[in-house]
Amino acid sequence: xxxxLVGYGVVGKGVTxxxxxxxxxxxxxxxxxxxxxxxxxxxxxxxxxxxxxxxxLEAIRQRGYPISADPEFGHKGMPALDVIESVEAEVVxxxxxxxxxxxxPALSHITRAFKTGKHVVTTNKGPLALAMPALTELAEYNxxxxxxxxxxxxxxxxxxxxxxxxxxxxxxxxxxxxxxxTNYILTxxxxxxxxxxxxLANAQKLGYAEREPSMDIDGFDTACKVVxxxxxxLNKKITLKDVDRTGIRDVSLQALDEASKRGNxxxxxxxxxxxxxxxxxxxxxxxxxxxxxxxxxxxxFFTEFAGExxxxxKGAGGIETASAVLRDLLDIRxxxxxxxxx
Amino acid sequence: xxxxLVGYGVVGKGVTxxxxxxxxxxxxxxxxxxxxxxxxxxxxxxxxxxxxxxxxLEAIRQRGYPISADPEFGHKGMPALDVIESVEAEVVxxxxxxxxxxxxPALSHITRAFKTGKHVVTTNKGPLALAMPALTELAEYNxxxxxxxxxxxxxxxxxxxxxxxxxxxxxxxxxxxxxxxTNYILTxxxxxxxxxxxxLANAQKLGYAEREPSMDIDGFDTACKVVxxxxxxLNKKITLKDVDRTGIRDVSLQALDEASKRGNxxxxxxxxxxxxxxxxxxxxxxxxxxxxxxxxxxxxFFTEFAGExxxxxKGAGGIETASAVLRDLLDIRxxxxxxxxx
Numbered sequence: 001x002x003x004x005l006v007g008y009g010v011v012g013k014g015v016t017x018x019x020x021x022x023x024x025x026x027x028x029x030x031x032x033x034x035x036x037x038x039x040x041x042x043x044x045x046x047x048x049x050x051x052x053x054x055x056x057l058e059a060i061r062q063r064g065y066p067i068s069a070d071p072e073f074g075h076k077g078m079p080a081l082d083v084i085e086s087v088e089a090e091v092v093x094x095x096x097x098x099x100x101x102x103x104x105p106a107l108s109h110i111t112r113a114f115k116t117g118k119h120v121v122t123t124n125k126g127p128l129a130l131a132m133p134a135l136t137e138l139a140e141y142n143x144x145x146x147x148x149x150x151x152x153x154x155x156x157x158x159x160x161x162x163x164x165x166x167x168x169x170x171x172x173x174x175x176x177x178x179x180x181x182t183n184y185i186l187t188x189x190x191x192x193x194x195x196x197x198x199x200l201a202n203a204q205k206l207g208y209a210e211r212e213p214s215m216d217i218d219g220f221d222t223a224c225k226v227v228x229x230x231x232x233x234l235n236k237k238i239t240l241k242d243v244d245r246t247g248i249r250d251v252s253l254q255a256l257d258e259a260s261k262r263g264n265x266x267x268x269x270x271x272x273x274x275x276x277x278x279x280x281x282x283x284x285x286x287x288x289x290x291x292x293x294x295x296x297x298x299x300x301f302f303t304e305f306a307g308e309x310x311x312x313x314k315g316a317g318g319i320e321t322a323s324a325v326l327r328d329l330l331d332i333r334x335x336x337x338x339x340x341x342x
Numbered sequence: 343x344x345x346x347l348v349g350y351g352v353v354g355k356g357v358t359x360x361x362x363x364x365x366x367x368x369x370x371x372x373x374x375x376x377x378x379x380x381x382x383x384x385x386x387x388x389x390x391x392x393x394x395x396x397x398x399l400e401a402i403r404q405r406g407y408p409i410s411a412d413p414e415f416g417h418k419g420m421p422a423l424d425v426i427e428s429v430e431a432e433v434v435x436x437x438x439x440x441x442x443x444x445x446x447p448a449l450s451h452i453t454r455a456f457k458t459g460k461h462v463v464t465t466n467k468g469p470l471a472l473a474m475p476a477l478t479e480l481a482e483y484n485x486x487x488x489x490x491x492x493x494x495x496x497x498x499x500x501x502x503x504x505x506x507x508x509x510x511x512x513x514x515x516x517x518x519x520x521x522x523x524t525n526y527i528l529t530x531x532x533x534x535x536x537x538x539x540x541x542l543a544n545a546q547k548l549g550y551a552e553r554e555p556s557m558d559i560d561g562f563d564t565a566c567k568v569v570x571x572x573x574x575x576l577n578k579k580i581t582l583k584d585v586d587r588t589g590i591r592d593v594s595l596q597a598l599d600e601a602s603k604r605g606n607x608x609x610x611x612x613x614x615x616x617x618x619x620x621x622x623x624x625x626x627x628x629x630x631x632x633x634x635x636x637x638x639x640x641x642x643f644f645t646e647f648a649g650e651x652x653x654x655x656k657g658a659g660g661i662e663t664a665s666a667v668l669r670d671l672l673d674i675r676x677x678x679x680x681x682x683x684x
Contacts, residue, residue, distance in 0.1 A: 314649045
């Protein structure tokens with residue numbers, strides 16, 4: 001399986017690390033034999049149609065920015081779209097930064113990949129949040145797969161769990177703590193009695209929150225994940241604008257104290273119930289399994305037969321999210337193998 | 343898919359309820375079309391080679407014991423082994439009571455099914471705890487599938503999660519609260535400061551504990567589940583005697599109080615770490631996701647890339663456990679479909 005990696009941040013580096021290790025494993029999963037034939041970043045690309053060796057991947061990693069400075073395979077200034085178009089490969093792994101205004105550049109990368117017959121694995125919520133119904137249709141039309149496990153839960157397989165582990169059952173509703181930054185802030189406020197502003201400053205100091213924190217604290221990130229869950233798991237055709245969204249700026253210490261007196265606390269909950277997709281600070285019992293602390297994420301699926309199922313794990317991290325990319329690549333590999341048989 | 347149901351307790355009834363509903367669903371999963379052709383219980387059997395109708399299943403359920411009194415299809419006194427041997431079917435669903443002394447009658451039911459070329463779905467921990475390496479080998483030898491999702495976690499898909507959602511990753515260790523009765527008792531002791539004996543009596547009153555409670559409180563039930571996890575997920579060839587097992591009889595209020603001062607509590611933890619399989623009361627932090635209350639179960643998988651993944655749900659219940667049987671039937675159906683293609 002030849003792979004074009006687009007984006008070389010913390011997730012992209014994690015992908016090269018994990019795949020380089022897979023190269024050398026003696027027993028390959030289902031005959032899965034990945035080869036990274038190109039990496040495209042903002043400065044240009046490195047391309048080797050025969051596959052970049054683990055040693056070369058390590059050298060690129062050591063050198064860092066700009067990757068196109070590689071003396072052997074560097075292509076300075078080559079746009080990612082040209083790499084996607086011109087390099088032969090089966091899959092494009094899209095891991096550029098999230099943009100929820102217009103989904104770019106990821107949206108163009110993904111559609112270009114589709115048009116040139118390439119499957120796409122992405123960890124980028126932007127294009128999905130803005131245009132998931134259209135993108136899944138476009139993938140189908142072009143007869144390619146679109147996978148995006150890493151967009152929800154980081155390395156925690158929330159999407160796969162719902163798809164693969166609840167066969168025969170019916171998922172009636174979904175509720176989750178889907179953003180680690182806001183969960184860290186609310187945990188700090190509640191456990192250490194600091195104000196929202198102090199907790200936010202603390203989160204920024206620790207690298208949990210961005211300098212421009214609106215994406216997290218205003219609930220956009222959670223809303224993106226709600227869109228993806230709603231489309232993929234519950235077959236709703238919605239986008240970001242359909243989510244009723246409230247962030248955590250107005251959660252007060254007083255409200256947290258009062259909740260605490262009732263044995264509860266306040267968490268930023270994303271939920272889908274019937275046709276309602278919502279993100280808002282919500283009071284929940286402290287002894288509910290979904291009530292996790294710090295940067296952890298958690299999701300509860302309400303099922304018809306098996307009751308409430310809650311999955312907890314880290315919701316972010318380079319290597320964790322890269323492990324979701326690996327799962328998606330294996331899933332595509334498996335799907336293709338079955339297709340060839342059929 | 344023709345099914346022989348062996349055992350007609352709370353899980354068996356749940357299976358007929360769920361499958362009767364599946365009969366009438368307009369869109370069948372993957373062409374899955376289940377038919378219960380026989381039910382065998384202690385008193386005899388009901389058999390209809392063309393499949394028992396939903397109305398007939400409901401009538402059997404209403405009448406209750408003895409099921410063989412059915413005027414149309416009843417076979418009074420017919421042993422389950424004869425039913426398994428003589429009735430044509432693809433799958434035997436084995437849901438008789440657990441016996442960890444010699445695994446009977448389930449062990450004979452399962453081996454007889456294998457020898458007559460029938461796949462087996464069971465929720466019965468006994469045979470697996472005593473002879474899992476031999477049973478999986480026997481299934482392979484006879485070219486049939488053995489599935490047992492309902493033995494661990496009730497309706498919570500703990501086994502499937504590990505098998506299907508962590509592809510490409512490596513599970514390094516497993517730790518779980520796998521028994522609801524002991525978790526209820528320890529929760530009561532810790533939260534309401536009642537003694538072990540009082541909490542046990544309470545659990546018995548509520549139907550959470552048996553009159554003969556050793557299976558639960560001495561850790562046998564948890565140890566059975568540890569054996570199944572070790573064999574199925576981590577490929578260890580162990581049986582019940584290989585588990586280092588301590589129950590909760592000696593957990594004192596004082597020990598719980600002292601743990602609480604450290605922000606911890608004591609839970610009955612089943613774990614597999616390297617070659618060590620252990621069941622014992624263990625002090626764990628209250629804010630760890632595995633630290634669930636009441637009759638809930640929880641399991642944490644420690645993975646190489648994706649970090650710690652915790653799954654929480656109800657660990658028992660008739661309809662919940664029956665939903666695990668349905669998942670197993672769908673899995674076999676899917677495996678057979680792929681096999682025919684290959």
